[in-house]
Amino acid sequence: TGGPCWDVPLGRRDSTTASLARADVDLPLPSHGLVTLLAKFQNQGLSLTDMVALV
Numbered sequence: 078t079g080g081p082c083w084d085v086p087l088g089r090r091d092s093t094t095a096s097l098a099r100a101d102v103d104l105p106l107p108s109h110g111l112v113t114l115l116a117k118f119q120n121q122g123l124s125l126t127d128m129v130a131l132v
Contacts, residue, residue, distance in 0.1 A: 105117050118128040 105114050114128065115125060
């Protein structure tokens with residue numbers, strides 16, 4: 078169209094690889110109790126406050 082143009086880098090910047098097999102490994106299940114949920118979130122460096130905000 079005659080206007081300016083520029084290249085836009087594609088892809089994620091937070092990872093250089095992706096794994097379909099590992100994609101759902103750390104997702105909590107609906108049947109997980111509070112203790113299990115807290116452990117899963119804490120294993121990722123997240124607090125109870127983080128968990129409540131994300132859920």
